[in-house]
Amino acid sequence: MAATRFVKINEHVHYIGVNDRYTHLFEGMWPLPDGISYNSYLFDGGSKTCLLDCVRIDSVSEFFVKLDDALDGRKLDYVVVNHMEPDHTSSLKSVLERYPECKVITNKKAVTMMENFYSIGEDRAILVADGETIDIGERKLTFYTTPMVHWPESMVCFEEETGILFSQDAFGGFGTLDGAIFDDQVDWEKYREETIRYYTNIVGKYSVQVIRALKKLGGLDIKMICPDHGPVWRDNIGRIVTLYSDLSEQKTEDGVLIVYGSMYGNTEQVAEAIARSLTEEGVRNIRIRDVSKTHISYLISETWNYKGIILGCPTYNVDLFPPMANLVEVLKKQKMKNHILGTFTNYTWGGGAEKAFAAFAEESKWDVLPTTVDVMGAPKQEDLDKCAQLAKEMAEALKASK
Known part of the structure; x- marks a missing residue:
């Protein structure tokens, strides 16, 4: 033939x-x-x-x-x-x-x-x-x-x-x-x-x-x-x-996506601490993404997929770290739902990022965890304790959502 x-x-x-x-x-x-x-x-x-x-x-x-x-x-x-x-x-x-x-x-x-x-x-x-x-x-x-x-x-x-x-x-x-x-x-x-x-x-x-x-x-x-x-x-x-x-129908997967931005590593330490605490709370499906290195295309897809979303970045010019600000603006337009949101921030002499995350949390209409982590410089023990509390709340929220 x-x-x-x-x-x-x-x-x-x-x-x-x-x-x-x-x-x-x-x-x-x-x-x-x-x-x-x-x-x-x-x-x-x-x-x-x-x-x-x-x-x-x-x-x-x-x-x-x-x-x-x-x-x-x-x-x-x-x-x-x-x-x-x-x-x-x-x-x-x-x-x-x-x-x-x-x-x-x-x-x-x-x-x-x-x-x-x-x-x-x-x-x-x-x-x-x-x-x-x-x-x-x-x-x-x-x-x-x-x-x-x-x-x-x-x-x-x-x-x-x-x-x-x-x-x-x-x-x-x-x-x-x-x-x-x-x-x-x-x-x-x-x-x-x-x-x-x-x-x-x-x-x-x-x-x-x-x-x-x-x-x-x-x-x-x-x-x-x-x-x-x-x-x-x-x-x-x-x-x-x-x-x-x-x-x-925006059905989500039982797990947590942590997206962070970090200029000199301090905010990354917070992301790592939260991930470790999530593991100790029994969460097995965890993914960490660097907002500065991961294309927005993949961040949209993964955010859509995971029930738990934790976003973190340093304050930059009294606002969100620019790559994170871009992600947040994109997420607003995507009209996503069925998520649980946690946030963490870092600053050196003046904050601002935490207020921007709070505004996004209100606008998103996602379920928002009560604990937020706002670190000045390198994370101290009290900051790590807050990371553990944030992780505990996320794990409990995931269980409750099943």
Whole structure:
């Protein structure tokens, strides 16, 4: 059998996605140590063909080779734009130039973005509304809007006959597809953490909208999920749906994340003392992160994951240590919940950080431990005693929350 550049998903759906191992920061912010995939699918409706989402423009040459191979001499009739973010649409203009008779199937909100991004007008579009079904040759696709998952124009489409959900960014994750395309071909533990980081970094603050979308799609008989990033789910779709459901409901893990900033080591000593006391109180799942060395992407993901959060830093210009101030501002915008918060600070001649942490504690609406540790210079015995008290309160709060 001759080799093909695409992967056959079934008799009428072909995977023609590409891997990006060159981009360092997704959206210019989020690290991609293992790269990312941009998934695209050719849907064969018999007498008509349809492309479901495009890829980033950097990979358009490779993409066209795969698309041409999958089309096998046929023309492209439609391209579905489920989501307008440029990692999926920056090659759209090239697709329409290559296939001038091709029409874009999308929604009204996406058309405005399409015009603004690429000067592609509504005359090239077929507009669909929530719940509307479109014939693609002898097959049908039904479209469901999923606003703010994670852009306002976002939607998904579903083929009822085979139970395939084309889910755009939903159910996706960071990481390239290294030979394997399907969930039963990959090591899920390798992808799980990067899927969590993708959700918490990109989608997390819209978790209320994710819950609504999951409820809307809950009545569909989904047998396969084809997302725009990460593996195609055909064997255990319950695994990815459950993970997204747990993340959207902000279910947390029983453990403590300590994030500290330290200029000369004194605040780090406090973090170490708290961690040691937590261990003596029976807490086994403890992670310490230096806010100056750990990228905010990972701190968001880990904060989302842990029930107990302890933040500490020195006073800097009568305020929080700047890297910690940045983390606190990001956490405010993430709208996280279901956490227990403890804080510790350090100062030399004048405080300020403790007041900033107190303001964050009030605004976060997390459960806040009564003891705070505020050290002047190097920690003394009375400071270490307070560290032990803070750890005791955290351990008791964790037990009470079960």
